[in-house]
Amino acid sequence: SVPARGSDELLRLRARHLNPTLSVSYREPLKIVRGEGAWLFDADGRAYLDMVNNVCHVGHCHPRVVAAGQRQMALLNTNTRYLHDNLVEYALRLTATLPPALSVVFLTNSGSEANDLALRLVQAHVCARGTVVVDHAYHGNLSSLIDLSPYKFNGKGGPGKPSHVEVAPMPDTYRGPCRDAAAAGAHYARGVAGAVARLAGRDLRTGVFLCESLLGCGGQIVLPDGYLAAAYAAVRASGGLCLADEVQVGFGRAGEHFWAFQRQGVVPDILTLGKPIANGHPMGAVVTTPEIAASFVSGMEYFNTYGGNPVSCAIALAVLDVIADEQLQQQAASVGEFLQAGLRTLQQDYEPIGDVRGCGLFLGVEIVKDRAARTPDSAVARTIVEAMKQRQILLSTDGPDDNVLKIKPPLVFSRDNAAEFLHKLAEVLARLPAAA
Numbered sequence: 041s042v043p044a045r046g047s048d049e050l051l052r053l054r055a056r057h058l059n060p061t062l063s064v065s066y067r068e069p070l071k072i073v074r075g076e077g078a079w080l081f082d083a084d085g086r087a088y089l090d091m092v093n094n095v096c097h098v099g100h101c102h103p104r105v106v107a108a109g110q111r112q113m114a115l116l117n118t119n120t121r122y123l124h125d126n127l128v129e130y131a132l133r134l135t136a137t138l139p140p141a142l143s144v145v146f147l148t149n150s151g152s153e154a155n156d157l158a159l160r161l162v163q164a165h166v167c168a169r170g171t172v173v174v175d176h177a178y179h180g181n182l183s184s185l186i187d188l189s190p191y192k193f194n195g196k197g198g199p200g201k202p203s204h205v206e207v208a209p210m211p212d213t214y215r216g217p218c219r220d221a222a223a224a225g226a227h228y229a230r231g232v233a234g235a236v237a238r239l240a241g242r243d244l245r246t247g248v249f250l251c252e253s254l255l256g257c258g259g260q261i262v263l264p265d266g267y268l269a270a271a272y273a274a275v276r277a278s279g280g281l282c283l284a285d286e287v288q289v290g291f292g293r294a295g296e297h298f299w300a301f302q303r304q305g306v307v308p309d310i311l312t313l314g315k316p317i318a319n320g321h322p323m324g325a326v327v328t329t330p331e332i333a334a335s336f337v338s339g340m341e342y343f344n345t346y347g348g349n350p351v352s353c354a355i356a357l358a359v360l361d362v363i364a365d366e367q368l369q370q371q372a373a374s375v376g377e378f379l380q381a382g383l384r385t386l387q388q389d390y391e392p393i394g395d396v397r398g399c400g401l402f403l404g405v406e407i408v409k410d411r412a413a414r415t416p417d418s419a420v421a422r423t424i425v426e427a428m429k430q431r432q433i434l435l436s437t438d439g440p441d442d443n444v445l446k447i448k449p450p451l452v453f454s455r456d457n458a459a460e461f462l463h464k465l466a467e468v469l470a471r472l473p474a475a476a
């Protein structure tokens with residue numbers, strides 16, 4: 041059995057024996073030992089409402105997901121070179137949720153692996169290295185994806201932008217140059233066309249435009265209407281492909297739609313998936329068209345030791361079952377709407393809430409020093425996160441200025457949970473600036 045160590049000792053041993061770049065959440069880190077539904081429990085049995093983990097999508101340790109994994113682990117785990125029902129059933133069930141064009145599935149072990157494989161599909165299909173990404177985006181931890189993640193390459197310790205990459209501005213109608221909802225889609229899509237033109241100016245054809253269907257690290261941003269349609273048109277006109285990264289936001293989180301790209305009325309050429317796909321079990325996926333998949337056939341096999349194994353597929357199937365049976369997409373829509381309405385009410389009373397945005401259970405709250413100037417206030421955002429933790433609610437911050445409270449709980453997060461959160465947030469806001 042594993043000895044139970046105190047937090048100080050764990051920190052000391054981590055510092056000595058583990059990746060020295062690991063971080064921990066909160067000034068005083070939590071030692072979490074158990075999860076259930078939307079709740080996490082620390083070593084002293086204190087319960088924390090988890091409002092930030094979008095990986096345990098159908099709830100921490102959902103009994104049906106756990107049982108599906110346990111059953112399959114006790115029976116067989118092997119690779120895709122044997123026929124197995126789970127793999128084929130998963131491909132059928134996943135593609136049934138998607139537009140008909142997206143009918144071919146590749147399974148991986150992470151979102152990063154999915155995006156890296158997607159880049160190989162792009163090279164096979166259009167053979168063009170130029171890549172357009174959106175500012176502040178994060179697409180994964182592999183070398184190929186650090187290159188495509190402004191959040192990393194322009195961030196602390198980042199190596200800077202590689203020459204085959206161009207960055208389009210975030211379509212941010214709160215702080216960006218165009219704040220008119222009706223004009224914003226076309227305005228920011230011109231930013232994508234501009235990036236394509238800059239690549240062309242360096243004799244680089246655009247191979248792919250990567251864009252999250254809702255921006256995560258960028259600060260919980262909802263794409264303005266018409267943005268992807270116009271951006272995709274510009275990219276396709278130059279011969280490039282369009283990739284929707286739904287590693288964070290897929291599988292019903294967006295509420296009204298199962299896939300967040302559907303909000304924009306487009307169909308990407310390649311869709312990448314991860315995090316919620318298997319409720320925390322390591323898994324990712326690429327879904328694409330038969331034409332693009334056919335271009336990948338060169339004689340060399342894409343083999344992934346663990347990708348698509350029977351255990352992962354059993355778990356991912358159970359996740360789809362639970363989303364449907366517990367109507368979690370509908371819950372994301374209704375609880376998300378209730379939360380947004382409550383946050384907007386708080387916004388009327390509390391100056392630091394500059395903006396409330398999002399859809400379904402993917403929400404952002406901009407914390408500002410001054411409503412008119414929209415000056416980001418990361419210090420107060422941090423104070424709120426710490427004060428909410430004292431009240432046993434887990435949140436975190438993101439965005440270029442680290443001042444956006446990000447809200448993306450497991451979809452089992454209920455209206456009662458939302459009411460408790462709103463009540464405690466009001467208490468914290470009333471006590472600012474100290475808010476202990």
Ligand code: PMP
Nearest residue numbers: 150151152178179180287288314
């Ligand atoms: N794409 C997006 C949008 C992500 O948020 C992440 C992870 N934060 C990834 C890709 C990479 O996924 P993973 O950590 O599973 O490799």
